[in-house]
Amino acid sequence: MVQINLPQNSKVQKGKYYKDQTGSKNIRKVNIYRWDPSTGENPRIDTYEVDMDNCPSKVLDLLNKIKNEIDPSIAYRRSCAHGVCGSCAMNMDGKNGLACTKPHKEIKGDINIYPLPHLKVQKDLIGDLSTLYKQYASVEPWLKNSKKDENKENIQSIEDRSKLDGLYECIMCACCSTSCPSYWWNGDKYLGPAVLLQAYRWIIDSRDEERKERLKKVADELKLYRCHTIMNCTNACPKGLNPAKAIASIKKMLATS
Amino acid sequence: MKNDNPLSPHIQIYSWHISSLVSICHRITGIINIIIITLICFWVSFLLLGNSNYELVYNFFGTFFAKFMIIGTVWSFSFQILSEIRHLFWDLGIGFELKTSNITGLLVIFGSFILTIFIFILGRNLFL
Numbered sequence: 001m002v003q004i005n006l007p008q009n010s011k012v013q014k015g016k017y018y019k020d021q022t023g024s025k026n027i028r029k030v031n032i033y034r035w036d037p038s039t040g041e042n043p044r045i046d047t048y049e050v051d052m053d054n055c056p057s058k059v060l061d062l063l064n065k066i067k068n069e070i071d072p073s074i075a076y077r078r079s080c081a082h083g084v085c086g087s088c089a090m091n092m093d094g095k096n097g098l099a100c101t102k103p104h105k106e107i108k109g110d111i112n113i114y115p116l117p118h119l120k121v122q123k124d125l126i127g128d129l130s131t132l133y134k135q136y137a138s139v140e141p142w143l144k145n146s147k148k149d150e151n152k153e154n155i156q157s158i159e160d161r162s163k164l165d166g167l168y169e170c171i172m173c174a175c176c177s178t179s180c181p182s183y184w185w186n187g188d189k190y191l192g193p194a195v196l197l198q199a200y201r202w203i204i205d206s207r208d209e210e211r212k213e214r215l216k217k218v219a220d221e222l223k224l225y226r227c228h229t230i231m232n233c234t235n236a237c238p239k240g241l242n243p244a245k246a247i248a249s250i251k252k253m254l255a256t257s
Numbered sequence: 258m259k260n261d262n263p264l265s266p267h268i269q270i271y272s273w274h275i276s277s278l279v280s281i282c283h284r285i286t287g288i289i290n291i292i293i294i295t296l297i298c299f300w301v302s303f304l305l306l307g308n309s310n311y312e313l314v315y316n317f318f319g320t321f322f323a324k325f326m327i328i329g330t331v332w333s334f335s336f337q338i339l340s341e342i343r344h345l346f347w348d349l350g351i352g353f354e355l356k357t358s359n360i361t362g363l364l365v366i367f368g369s370f371i372l373t374i375f376i377f378i379l380g381r382n383l384f385l
Contacts, residue, residue, distance in 0.1 A: 004268060006263075006264055006266060006269065007263070007264055009261065009263050010263035010264045010265075010266075012266060033265070033266070035262075035263055037262065042263065043263050091265075091270060091271070093272070094270055094271055094272030095271070095272050112270070114265060114266055114270055115265040116265065117265055117266060117267035117268075117270065117271055118264060118265060118267035119264070119265050120260050120262040120263075120264060120265075121262050121263050121264070121265050122262065127265055128260070128262070179271065181267075181268065181277070184267050184268070228280060229276075229280065229344065229347055230276060230277050230280040231274070231276035231277070231280075231353075231355075231358055232271075232274060232276070232277050234353070234355055234358070235274045235276065235277075235355065242353055242354070242355075244353055245350070245353035248347060248348070248350055248353060249350060251348070252348070252349075252350050255348075
């Protein structure tokens with residue numbers, strides 16, 4: 001259901017203001033969404049003044065600096081810091097992306113950092129992605145092949161292999177799914193761009209023998225056709241992939257098969 | 258188990274892109290068009306009922322509000338048609354690259370206004 005307003009317990013309040021202690025001349029204000037499950041209070045926006053003279057280039061570096069030097073209580077996910085693991089996906093400056101690959105120089109004005117949109121918040125910038133993982137499991141993202149001969153290579157032509165380009169690179173960071181208004185309103189039923197891109201990755205794999213079953217499973221008014229080509233997913237993808245095109249390809253396969 | 262954790266902000270904070278703007282306008286103009294088509298049907302059946310009704314409709318279309326409504330309708334139909342053409346290409350699997358979709362999105366937005374002006378001029382017989 002379309003629910004424009006946030007529920008009462010999710011209304012964002014004004015939070016604390018952390019003034020710069022270093023006396024630096026090069027200051028930027030960083031507004032960060034905070035919610036502590038132990039207090040029972042509503043979420044708030046804390047503002048930090050950060051000395052940019054001693055800060056590396058990416059938004060994740062900025063967060064690390066705040067956590068190390070200003071406020072150790074702030075919580076966020078991060079791991080590889082090189083855009084490969086997808087842990088630090090968040091909403092920066094109104095757009096989803098990976099904090100470790102987004103330069104803060106690209107953001108004009110104050111830097112606003114929120115968790116990924118329309119998720120149940122676990123703490124601060126950490127959203128609950130368990131629904132998405134369940135949906136991912138539902139498309140059975142593994143190779144289904146009846147050939148039992150393990151001593152032989154399962155050969156794929158160069159052409160067939162190239163069909164997986166632009167699909168296999170997906171790191172499941174959920175930037176696309178949580179940017180999609182359709183997924184906001186129907187996230188429990190609609191699979192969302194990330195999962196549909198993965199579904200297509202297995203549908204189009206020449207080695208997989210269950211293409212028909214996979215197509216049949218995904219051909220559902222709610223699971224697939226809630227995609228209205230809003231293209232927020234493609235705009236958001238930090239790896240430059242095109243989930244909208246993958247979804248259109250599934251629709252096209254269903255229409256022509 | 259019920260999850261009482263807060264919901265992270267979504268439409269309140271997410272920035273608009275050309276494609277999302279065109280998408281929501283496509284929906285809105287679609288709804289407007291359905292209402293307008295119904296009104297046009299009423300208008301036509303009204304005319305069948307005779308002379309006095311024709312006068313009524315004629316006088317109504319003379320008002321500023323009605324003129325605004327007509328131009329709005331022309332824009333709404335123009336937008337819907339151009340956007341629909343864009344969707345037809347998408348259905349063929351063409352035009353999904355970010356750059357292409359941004360260009361076609363802008364074409365739809367500006368094209369709808371140009372088409373509106375064009376139809377207005379055509380209706381006024383200014384070409385002849």
